[in-house]
Amino acid sequence: AAIEFVVVNWMLEAIGWGPQPRRPEAGAEISAGVLTHGGSLANLTGLLAARARIAPTAWVEGVPDDLVVMVSPVAHYSVARAVSILGIGSNAIRPLECDQWGRGVADRLDAQIDAVRASGKRVMAIIANACATATGLHDPLREIGEVCNANDIWFHVDACHGASALLHAQTRPELDGIELADAVIWDAHKMLQVSALCAAVLFRDHRSFDIAFAQQASYLAYG
Numbered sequence: 001a002a003i004e005f006v007v008v009n010w011m012l013e014a015i016g017w018g019p020q021p022r023r024p025e026a027g028a029e030i031s032a033g034v035l036t037h038g039g040s041l042a043n044l045t046g047l048l049a050a051r052a053r054i055a056p057t058a059w060v061e062g063v064p065d066d067l068v069v070m071v072s073p074v075a076h077y078s079v080a081r082a083v084s085i086l087g088i089g090s091n092a093i094r095p096l097e098c099d100q101w102g103r104g105v106a107d108r109l110d111a112q113i114d115a116v117r118a119s120g121k122r123v124m125a126i127i128a129n130a131c132a133t134a135t136g137l138h139d140p141l142r143e144i145g146e147v148c149n150a151n152d153i154w155f156h157v158d159a160c161h162g163a164s165a166l167l168h169a170q171t172r173p174e175l176d177g178i179e180l181a182d183a184v185i186w187d188a189h190k191m192l193q194v195s196a197l198c199a200a201v202l203f204r205d206h207r208s209f210d211i212a213f214a215q216q217a218s219y220l221a222y223g
């Protein structure tokens with residue numbers, strides 16, 4: 001737990017958030033994160049928080065049928081898998097418009113969001129690749145993130161493969177705008193060369209973390 005705390009804080013600071021204090025003051029705006037067994041579980045956990053934000057009663061009443069998730073067509077398969085596991089169903093996935101290289105384009109995003117809303121649906125999350133696994137190309141995070149923030153839509157950045165580019169001044173610009181995300185996923189077993197599955201789910205706002213872990217475990221001692 002001590003190592004997890006340090007690693008998560010180091011990652012939060014690399015993004016430009018955090019660090020999470022050991023004893024947060026009530027009401028303080030702080031970031032938070034947790035390590036999971038691989039990026040697939042990390043994507044699931046991040047999207048669980050997105051679901052909890054737009055549909056907080058889903059834990060108790062089940063999942064509403066008006067949710068849509070906007071995902072790049074070249075996203076990692078674990079994203080579609082997570083959407084299905086969450087009970088939203090992969091039919092709820094709308095492809096993000098991309099350029100010829102498979103990078104998301106933000107120009108028509110507002111129109112895409114309007115079309116979803118006009119059909120009576122709600123956008124649960126927009127997911128960007130940083131980078132796409134097959135091509136190594138990063139989506140324009142600042143442009144997509146600004147549209148998400150302006151529309152109050154959860155911005156999920158799947159940076160499993162590419163978040164480590166944050167660590168070098170030369171590659172960091174690829175991730176410009178990552179701090180606009182609600183959740184960032186970062187695999188340590190890829191470019192950080194950790195030898196066992198180890199991924200981080202990092203939340204800009206610790207309350208997002210809290211709603212993804214709503215259950216109480218009284219047998220665990222804290223502090």
Ligand SMILES: *Cc1c(COP(=O)(O)O)cnc(C)c1O
Binds near residue numbers: 037039040076131199
């Ligand atoms: C590798 C990867 C994942 C998750 O894979 P795991 O093997 O579960 O860590 C998710 N998204 C992207 C973009 C990836 O490259």
